[in-house]
Amino acid sequence: MEALGSTLGIQVSSGTNITRRQYGPLTLRSPSRSMVSSCYIAYWELRLERSCFASKLALHKTARSMTDFECRSSIQEDKSSVQTKSGSGTPLRRKKLAVFVSGGGSNFRAIHEATVEGSIYGDVTVLVTDKPSCGGAEYARDNEIPVILFPKGKSISEGLSPDDLVSTLRNFEVDFILLAGFLKLIPVELVRAYPRSILNIHPSLLPAFGGKGFYGLNVHKAVVASGARYSGPTVHFVDEHYDTGRILAQRVVPVLANDTAEQLAARVLQQEHQIYVEVVSALCEERIIWREDGVPLIRRKENPNGYY
Numbered sequence: 001m002e003a004l005g006s007t008l009g010i011q012v013s014s015g016t017n018i019t020r021r022q023y024g025p026l027t028l029r030s031p032s033r034s035m036v037s038s039c040y041i042a043y044w045e046l047r048l049e050r051s052c053f054a055s056k057l058a059l060h061k062t063a064r065s066m067t068d069f070e071c072r073s074s075i076q077e078d079k080s081s082v083q084t085k086s087g088s089g090t091p092l093r094r095k096k097l098a099v100f101v102s103g104g105g106s107n108f109r110a111i112h113e114a115t116v117e118g119s120i121y122g123d124v125t126v127l128v129t130d131k132p133s134c135g136g137a138e139y140a141r142d143n144e145i146p147v148i149l150f151p152k153g154k155s156i157s158e159g160l161s162p163d164d165l166v167s168t169l170r171n172f173e174v175d176f177i178l179l180a181g182f183l184k185l186i187p188v189e190l191v192r193a194y195p196r197s198i199l200n201i202h203p204s205l206l207p208a209f210g211g212k213g214f215y216g217l218n219v220h221k222a223v224v225a226s227g228a229r230y231s232g233p234t235v236h237f238v239d240e241h242y243d244t245g246r247i248l249a250q251r252v253v254p255v256l257a258n259d260t261a262e263q264l265a266a267r268v269l270q271q272e273h274q275i276y277v278e279v280v281s282a283l284c285e286e287r288i289i290w291r292e293d294g295v296p297l298i299r300r301k302e303n304p305n306g307y308y
Ligand SMILES: Nc1nc2c(c(=O)[nH]1)N[C@@H](CN(C=O)c1ccc(C(=O)N[C@@H](CCC(=O)O)C(=O)O)cc1)CN2
Pocket: 179, 182, 183, 184, 185, 186, 187, 191, 200, 201, 202, 203, 211, 212, 213, 214, 215, 237, 238, 239, 240, 241, 242, 243, 244, 245
């Protein structure tokens, strides 16, 4: 039942042809999806028996829909597997996404809505949070997306350990992990298990105003206080430190002379919702390429020879 996501990367050196290199094992699929989902739910309930009743209750609520969801998504996959082709013309597999949140979840909602209306060729199959009552977790439950608690905290006894989190995401057959306002450090076990497959959105133009302590309104307060004339969101790959992973995309937003941190935050957040959907769309369509010097680029959909 173990399934490993495929991670496709294309190594390019400037001016030469792009060669396609696959450096992740292909997804192994069991013969029957319903067998997978029933085994998986049985496995998951077994694990939850030993932990808090509340999260089991939450999972029971979604377990039913998960079976339906599993059938629906397999039909969706059959119907849509020929919808999009990769650069080399081979049919793309619809990607499975895990989203990590700690707060209101507006970026999560923008991404989920984009998967439903079709601009992202993927599905949010699981939500991970350290705050089970946050807005993002509530939205997930309302949309029958399973919610996983991570990390184990002093108050959250039923949270998963890093190794349990990795195996749980493997069981959900997750291809990519999207951090969207998640406020805890992603452990090295997860970073290593999902190479070049974890993205984060940060509300400043990294490397400025990033690192430990730079989250939420703290970032915008620091930007306004610095006198910077521009700010904006950054989408970057995640490594084992806060905000030091490879930058993939940015957008510039003006900082006005009389801006409060809240006004700047709102202006940046509007751009976050757009840039994150654009980047995740490219990720799911395998349009991310890696320059020889390790800088990731996005291949334009309308012009395969254009990058940004
Ligand atoms: N391994 C990584 N983990 C995470 C990254 C990352 O780049 N690599 N990004 C962050 C998101 N983030 C900025 O984009 C960020 C989030 C939180 C903090 C921070 O200082 N957190 C506080 C705790 C806050 C709380 O629990 O309320 C802290 O660690 O003291 C900095 C940057 C997500 N994870």
